[in-house]
Amino acid sequence: MLTKRLIACLDVQNGRTVKGTNFVNLRDAGDPVALAARYAQEGIDELVLLDITATVEKRRTLIELVRNVAREVNIPFTVGGGIGAVADVEALLLSGADKVSLNSSVLREPGLIDELARRFGSQAIVVAVDARQTNETSQGAADETWEVFTHGGRHPVGREAVAWCREAAERGAGEILLTSMSHDGTRDGYALGFTRAVSAAVGVPVIASGGAGAASHFRDVLLPGGAEAALAASVFHFGDLSVAGLKNYLLAEGVAMRPAG
Amino acid sequence: MNIAVIDYQGGNVQSVLFALERLGMNATLTSDPDVIRGADRVLFPGEGEASSAMRALRAAGLDKVLPTLTQPFLGICLGMQLLGRHSQEGPAGGTELLGMLPFDVVRFTPPDAAHKVPHMGWNNLHDLKTPLFAGLHEPVEVSAQSDSNQVLAPSLLPTAADYVYFVHSYYAPVGDYTIAQTSYPAGVPFSAGVRYRNFYGLQFHVEKSGPVGERILHNFLTGDLG
Numbered sequence: 001m002l003t004k005r006l007i008a009c010l011d012v013q014n015g016r017t018v019k020g021t022n023f024v025n026l027r028d029a030g031d032p033v034a035l036a037a038r039y040a041q042e043g044i045d046e047l048v049l050l051d052i053t054a055t056v057e058k059r060r061t062l063i064e065l066v067r068n069v070a071r072e073v074n075i076p077f078t079v080g081g082g083i084g085a086v087a088d089v090e091a092l093l094l095s096g097a098d099k100v101s102l103n104s105s106v107l108r109e110p111g112l113i114d115e116l117a118r119r120f121g122s123q124a125i126v127v128a129v130d131a132r133q134t135n136e137t138s139q140g141a142a143d144e145t146w147e148v149f150t151h152g153g154r155h156p157v158g159r160e161a162v163a164w165c166r167e168a169a170e171r172g173a174g175e176i177l178l179t180s181m182s183h184d185g186t187r188d189g190y191a192l193g194f195t196r197a198v199s200a201a202v203g204v205p206v207i208a209s210g211g212a213g214a215a216s217h218f219r220d221v222l223l224p225g226g227a228e229a230a231l232a233a234s235v236f237h238f239g240d241l242s243v244a245g246l247k248n249y250l251l252a253e254g255v256a257m258r259p260a261g
Numbered sequence: 262m263n264i265a266v267i268d269y270q271g272g273n274v275q276s277v278l279f280a281l282e283r284l285g286m287n288a289t290l291t292s293d294p295d296v297i298r299g300a301d302r303v304l305f306p307g308e309g310e311a312s313s314a315m316r317a318l319r320a321a322g323l324d325k326v327l328p329t330l331t332q333p334f335l336g337i338c339l340g341m342q343l344l345g346r347h348s349q350e351g352p353a354g355g356t357e358l359l360g361m362l363p364f365d366v367v368r369f370t371p372p373d374a375a376h377k378v379p380h381m382g383w384n385n386l387h388d389l390k391t392p393l394f395a396g397l398h399e400p401v402e403v404s405a406q407s408d409s410n411q412v413l414a415p416s417l418l419p420t421a422a423d424y425v426y427f428v429h430s431y432y433a434p435v436g437d438y439t440i441a442q443t444s445y446p447a448g449v450p451f452s453a454g455v456r457y458r459n460f461y462g463l464q465f466h467v468e469k470s471g472p473v474g475e476r477i478l479h480n481f482l483t484g485d486l487g
Contacts, residue, residue, distance in 0.1 A: 001384065001385065001444065001447050002380065002382055002383075002384045002427075002445055002447075003382060003383045003384065003424065004382075005382050005383065040471070045382070045383055067275075070275060070276055070279050071279045071282065071283075072283075074280065074283065074468075074469065074470070074471050074472070074474065074475060075426065075469055075470075075471055076426055076428075076466070076469045093273065094273075094275060095275060096273070096275040096276050096279060098273065098276070098428075098466075098469065118310075119309075120308075120309060121308055121309040121310055122379065122430070123308070123379050123381070123428040123429070123430075124308070124309075174379055174381070174428075175381065199374075200374055203371070203374070203377060203378060204377055204378070204379070205377045205379070205381050205382070226375070228377060228381070228382065229382070258383040258424040
């Protein structure tokens, strides 16, 4: 049976992990390659490396990082963060990334999704959508409205989020990485109603992101929320939840999971 | 051990090379027919779209070379599908494939909105055949007629040993050539592995399937495949 996926997200800057971690046995907690390898060994299903480097050196350090992760890690990983040019996507995939995640660049130029999907296959193209609830309705209500934002939730782009997700999937995105900026960092749980609405609107897998704080949040977004995968960063980095403990909990709750070991 | 990985601009060859490196194996990335013919094992990765892949193989003359090979040969993902006769993928009626195996590749037709395409993620293997899968577990089937003296496994939870990573929208149906099955949607099996003579194929990304994938790759490279 196809399982739901747990994904750990690593923020990297200039080739180093930015957010701290609580891991004690790592040779160097700032080394994303060591961290990625550790998560893979613990049984995480997939990894996302989000590059937040803003220098001209970005491309070279990112390609070097992707090569090093691909050399060490025996599970799939996605790389994202400021990627726009077709040549960059090609270089990252040829370096060993399985998928590339795009956000602002495809909002500026939606046709890029079609072009990339034709060239590299939909399976390699993830469209990341950052959205914020823009009305005051209580969460999960039928009339909640969500808008797409960029720049960490600061800049609205004037698009309704569910419609944009549907367009991205129809243009050839193989997966939607859906982040609720209203939930990100709160640790109060994922945006269930929003995730459910997007999942029902698109024919491709949806990765839910933003708000994970407890094991039950994963169950909620994977079962009633309808997500195929749940992404988290800090709950894993700070050791609040172990991959094995979380997977055992989810299996016991009836979520299809690849066991950790 | 002389391993050739076929280079035809068919996608993620780097991941396959790194997986071999983790197993302590060196491989030659090549499109040279003589080098390919001289190898002990041939790996044929593939990603992307069938008609472009066939176009690239024809341009390199490999569509004529690959079916004549006699050493153990392993197609991965799209590389497995290309071993069949025909695929629904491609412009205007689909794509003619290499034809080493007698299957036609078709697209998943999900029964409802909860079943997404691509079939993406970790799924389990069952009905395993051939030494390619030596050392893997299979889920325990408990039938109503089972002998009451039979000792059942203490837990019927699946083990990590069963799971491998898939990403695909098209599949080969189950046939005589099937050596491993996976179900998507649940209860509807397709070919996760195929074989005819020396030609093996795996629909999943064996190079990205954790320790299970490493075991299967190791079996292919070092095992007596018969």
